[in-house]
Amino acid sequence: MTTAIELTGLTKTYGGRRGLAGLTLRVEAGEVFGYLGPNGAGKSTTIRLLLDLIRPTSGTARVLGLDPRADAVGLHRRIGYLAGDFVVDGRQRAGECLAFLADLRGGVPASRITGLADRLELDLTARIRSLSKGNRQKVGLVQAFMHEPELLILDEPTSGLDPLVQQTFLDMVAEAREAGRTVFMSSHIMSEVEAVADRVGIIREGRLVALDTVANLRARSSLQVRITFAAPVRPEPFAALPAVADVTVDPAGTTLACRVEGSPDALVKAAAEHTVTGLSAGAQDLDELFRGFYTGEHGSGPAA
Numbered sequence: 001m002t003t004a005i006e007l008t009g010l011t012k013t014y015g016g017r018r019g020l021a022g023l024t025l026r027v028e029a030g031e032v033f034g035y036l037g038p039n040g041a042g043k044s045t046t047i048r049l050l051l052d053l054i055r056p057t058s059g060t061a062r063v064l065g066l067d068p069r070a071d072a073v074g075l076h077r078r079i080g081y082l083a084g085d086f087v088v089d090g091r092q093r094a095g096e097c098l099a100f101l102a103d104l105r106g107g108v109p110a111s112r113i114t115g116l117a118d119r120l121e122l123d124l125t126a127r128i129r130s131l132s133k134g135n136r137q138k139v140g141l142v143q144a145f146m147h148e149p150e151l152l153i154l155d156e157p158t159s160g161l162d163p164l165v166q167q168t169f170l171d172m173v174a175e176a177r178e179a180g181r182t183v184f185m186s187s188h189i190m191s192e193v194e195a196v197a198d199r200v201g202i203i204r205e206g207r208l209v210a211l212d213t214v215a216n217l218r219a220r221s222s223l224q225v226r227i228t229f230a231a232p233v234r235p236e237p238f239a240a241l242p243a244v245a246d247v248t249v250d251p252a253g254t255t256l257a258c259r260v261e262g263s264p265d266a267l268v269k270a271a272a273e274h275t276v277t278g279l280s281a282g283a284q285d286l287d288e289l290f291r292g293f294y295t296g297e298h299g300s301g302p303a304a
């Protein structure tokens with residue numbers, strides 16, 4: 001597999017302010033990569049560096065094997081880009097605007113533009129200034145996908161989209177991957193990228209704090225367990241068990257709640273020494289896990 005994006009020690013400061021701090025990251029060709037982080041983490045900075053819209057303070061970026069600084073014009077033809085602040089001339093009709101952008105890219109069959117617009121339920125005859133935020137975002141999505149680029153770089157593509165359109169967009173991403181294209185998309189919210197991303201990178205304060213497959217991250221999320229006993233139990237023996245944390249017992253002493261990270265075997269065996277009258281267990285929501293990364297609760301280095 002070849003590499004679509006390779007960032008090495010990429011750093012950007014704005015005056016004295018941190019934009020991005022030494023980001024090293026590879027995205028392989030053909031993968032869908034979800035780039036997550038809270039506001040101000042450095043997602044848009046990374047994306048602008050990939051497109052040579054801004055220049056790094058230090059470090060390097062290679063995109064489709066090329067240097068964005070030296071090969072910007074050639075690269076832009078091979079990339080579909082949706083800016084976080086996508087703006088176009090509001091006086092134009094959506095269809096005119098897309099036809100103009102298609103010409104700039106060397107021509108796109110009109111049927112592809114109408115096909116995408118139909119799927120997203122975008123009215124091509126409407127003037128852009130009359131469109132809602134979500135409908136303008138659809139114009140941005142059509143222009144990013146319409147020339148079937150090798151690499152899609154999408155900065156918060158789902159922003160402003162209602163859940164049905166969001167699903168259509170996720171289908172478009174899945175189809176792009178099936179066709180062998182690479183997708184690099186940013187978001188604030190894990191659940192938006194979870195369904196389509198092969199891997200996820202999380203940045204906080206300009207640094208990568210987690211990098212893993214969605215499946216592995218899910219495996220790392222903990223289990224919330226509640227056990228009810230026929231007679232009161234003491235929390236201490238449970239708190240001492242491997243993989244068990246945050247043990248609490250209700251005032252009556254008969255309901256125990258805890259979090260399990262890893263195998264629940266020791267907990268099950270310890271509980272079996274008593275008479276168990278009730279048991280419930282649920283996986284931690286992935287968004288909850290991600291909030292932990294956002295706030296720094298889960299450490300500051302990327303996962304092994």
Ligand SMILES: Nc1ncnc2c1ncn2[C@@H]1O[C@H](COP(=O)(O)OP(=O)(O)OP(=O)(O)O)[C@@H](O)[C@H]1O
Nearest residue numbers: 014017018019037038039040041042043044045046
């Ligand atoms: N042109 C600029 N001048 C000064 N500081 C900037 C500029 N652009 C970004 N920054 C700063 O760099 C940091 C990273 O910003 P960036 O826009 O990359 O974050 P982001 O992860 O895309 O956030 P959001 O989700 O809010 O779009 C922030 O602290 C921001 O204030």
